[in-house]
Amino acid sequence: MTTHAPERLSGARRAAHNLRRGRGAPSPLWPALALTFANSLGSAVAATGVYFVAERRYGWTERDNLLLALLYGVTYFLGAAGSGGVLRLAERRSGLLTPRRLFMLISVLMGLVAFLPAALEEPWTLWVFMGVYSPLSGVMWPLVEAYLASGRAGARLRSAMGQFNIAWASAIVGGLWMIAPLIEHAPLMTLSALGVIHLAGLALIALLPARPGAHAELTLPPGTAAPDDADPRRARRLLTAFRILLFFAFILMSALSPRLPDRLRSLGVGADWRTPLVSVWAITRLALFILLERWHGWHGRWRTAIWSGGALAIGFLLAAFAPSIAFTTIGLALFGIGFGGAYTAALYYAMFVGNAEVDAGGKHEAIIGLGYTLGPLIALALHALLGAS
Numbered sequence: 001m002t003t004h005a006p007e008r009l010s011g012a013r014r015a016a017h018n019l020r021r022g023r024g025a026p027s028p029l030w031p032a033l034a035l036t037f038a039n040s041l042g043s044a045v046a047a048t049g050v051y052f053v054a055e056r057r058y059g060w061t062e063r064d065n066l067l068l069a070l071l072y073g074v075t076y077f078l079g080a081a082g083s084g085g086v087l088r089l090a091e092r093r094s095g096l097l098t099p100r101r102l103f104m105l106i107s108v109l110m111g112l113v114a115f116l117p118a119a120l121e122e123p124w125t126l127w128v129f130m131g132v133y134s135p136l137s138g139v140m141w142p143l144v145e146a147y148l149a150s151g152r153a154g155a156r157l158r159s160a161m162g163q164f165n166i167a168w169a170s171a172i173v174g175g176l177w178m179i180a181p182l183i184e185h186a187p188l189m190t191l192s193a194l195g196v197i198h199l200a201g202l203a204l205i206a207l208l209p210a211r212p213g214a215h216a217e218l219t220l221p222p223g224t225a226a227p228d229d230a231d232p233r234r235a236r237r238l239l240t241a242f243r244i245l246l247f248f249a250f251i252l253m254s255a256l257s258p259r260l261p262d263r264l265r266s267l268g269v270g271a272d273w274r275t276p277l278v279s280v281w282a283i284t285r286l287a288l289f290i291l292l293e294r295w296h297g298w299h300g301r302w303r304t305a306i307w308s309g310g311a312l313a314i315g316f317l318l319a320a321f322a323p324s325i326a327f328t329t330i331g332l333a334l335f336g337i338g339f340g341g342a343y344t345a346a347l348y349y350a351m352f353v354g355n356a357e358v359d360a361g362g363k364h365e366a367i368i369g370l371g372y373t374l375g376p377l378i379a380l381a382l383h384a385l386l387g388a389s
Helices: 012-020 029-058 062-081 083-093 099-114 116-120 124-149 154-185 189-200 232-266 271-294 303-321 325-354 358-388
Strands: none
Touching (some): 029 062, 029 124, 029 154, 029 189, 029 232, 029 271, 062 083, 062 124, 062 358, 083 099, 083 358, 099 116, 099 124, 099 189, 116 124, 116 189, 124 325, 124 358, 154 271, 154 325, 232 271, 232 325, 232 358, 271 325, 303 325, 325 358
16 A cells, blocks of 8 residues: 655654744745855855965965864854854844844854954954854854755755755855965955955845745655655664765865865965866866756665765875876865765755754754864874974
């Protein structure tokens, strides 16, 4: 006998209740995607470009950049882990601070602190910038992800998450190319441009509803086979596996990024071509995001974890240690492919199992923050050991 009961996931009753109250209707997708693109230009600067800015403007060493990356990771983790709690506390004390207004406040603060380095032109301002910008970013991204998943399930949720991935990944590719001439001729203006972007994004935030709704329940028509991840126990196992893989992906990325300015210089790459070369891994990641947004055969499959994990490991080893520009470029390309597979699956299952709430995105981003933290710590330890030997 064929049944077609809706999927039973954590928070399903709450989702149905929210739908009856009108809170489960999908949020408009295009403003959230536009914000994703704009804010990801900031990520291109804060997570990668700032190390080239520091090296170019102030002559920072690999160790200096690893310490800055460590600050980024610790504060990002704290912001992401506390994002749901911050919002709930604010709403209990005052109903005036809705998710949309919190988003606006965060954008204003991120925009203002980005002007500080160019205004004072002192090395310590980069520490202040990172210490303020990074935790706010950790709170912001779970809000964006909640709006994107709002009122969506199944193929619609995968498509929305796929478009989200394409939006932020394409922005990072473009950002790494656009900041190259600024880093060469006016490094600190890179951060000021970031401030303008965040303040301009307020107009887009105003188009979002006051609160994101829960995702809809997916009801299968009679005679339709359930997808492989429809079983909540299987979905949770897949979520755990891909979160572990995502964790290692960000450890590798955050260990690699601060080293790239010195590494590419040692390979003879000119200053104006270093960030475009780094964009190779962002380009292959974007290509994979586009593929996985259109082709959904990756979900519910353990083999997705195998090929993405293998590409990550091989790509990192080549990018970090290959003796030529050619093999370094191949390594960056493989790393982007592995990263794209791990990130796509981890985010999808986070929102699928987590009912599209801010906490679901917060846990996803907190894992990213942990990876951002451990990567520089491991690299600093290796740096100290190799320096002592």
